[in-house]
Amino acid sequence: MTQRTHRPDGIIVALDGPAGSGKSSTAKALAARLGYRHLDSGAFYRAITHAALQAEIPVERWDSLTPAELDALEVHGAADGAGYHMTVAGRDVGEAIRSERVNAHVSRMAAVPSVREWLMDALREAGARGGLVADGRDIGTVVFPDAELKAYLVCAPEERARRRLLERGEPDVAPEALRAEAARLQARDEIDSTRAVAPLTQAADAVLVDTTGMEFGEQVERLARLALERAAGG
Numbered sequence: 136m137t138q139r140t141h142r143p144d145g146i147i148v149a150l151d152g153p154a155g156s157g158k159s160s161t162a163k164a165l166a167a168r169l170g171y172r173h174l175d176s177g178a179f180y181r182a183i184t185h186a187a188l189q190a191e192i193p194v195e196r197w198d199s200l201t202p203a204e205l206d207a208l209e210v211h212g213a214a215d216g217a218g219y220h221m222t223v224a225g226r227d228v229g230e231a232i233r234s235e236r237v238n239a240h241v242s243r244m245a246a247v248p249s250v251r252e253w254l255m256d257a258l259r260e261a262g263a264r265g266g267l268v269a270d271g272r273d274i275g276t277v278v279f280p281d282a283e284l285k286a287y288l289v290c291a292p293e294e295r296a297r298r299r300l301l302e303r304g305e306p307d308v309a310p311e312a313l314r315a316e317a318a319r320l321q322a323r324d325e326i327d328s329t330r331a332v333a334p335l336t337q338a339a340d341a342v343l344v345d346t347t348g349m350e351f352g353e354q355v356e357r358l359a360r361l362a363l364e365r366a367a368g369g
């Protein structure tokens with residue numbers, strides 16, 4: 136494949152969208168398909184939230200977290216072959232950052248301007264050589280506004296809730312459980328879309344992909360075709 140991008144390792148693909156729209160799993164599979172690295176930016180916000188909860192920093196104090204206090208939380212995303220591996224104080228937190236407690240608090244932490252600023256260099260560094268599929272809320276609008284391909288993934292709320300429960304291995308997809316999960320996802324979307332800094336929004340030049348009723352493989356292939364076209368200068 137002829138690379139037409141100025142980045143040595145390939146283009147940057149930015150996938151944004153609301154909670155449970157399938158961004159992270161799609162981004163991971165897309166990165167594997169393209170031979171690129173995957174950056175799950177949500178994992179960084181989740182790791183900071185987990186670390187702050189563990190350190191028992193009261194939620195009311197989060198708005199005034201300083202860079203020194205954030206450094207002291209010892210949150211790191213170390214590059215491994217396929218993506219980034221999150222640690223807090225040297226310990227793997229891959230599972231802990233997916234807890235209900237973190238789910239319930241992460242949007243609060245992600246709305247703090249000093250936290251977003253503190254993370255920005257690490258996120259941008261991941262894209263310094265290109266060859267990256269990054270997913271989140273503000274990847275195409277703020278982190279990599281010059282990404283060669285931007286996609287905005289959406290999905291019907293019930294379907295997003297159903298995917299989340301199945302992903303967690305919960306056999307109970309009863310209507311009440313679905314409604315409760317859909318409400319939790321929507322509460323997070325509300326905070327993410329209305330915050331003052333880097334709110335969730337579709338970039339003007341992003342391709343809108345509605346994944347409702349779409350097979351997973353189909354989503355990945357559709358994006359892979361677009362990415363290969365863009366990488367070839369299309």
Ligand code: CDP
Nearest residue numbers: 154155176177178180241242245271272273
């Ligand atoms: O996977 P899921 O859609 O549940 O969320 P995530 O991508 O893990 O992100 C968790 C939270 O981090 C989001 O609800 C946002 O509050 C925040 N986030 C953000 O503000 N900006 C990003 N680029 C990525 C995540």
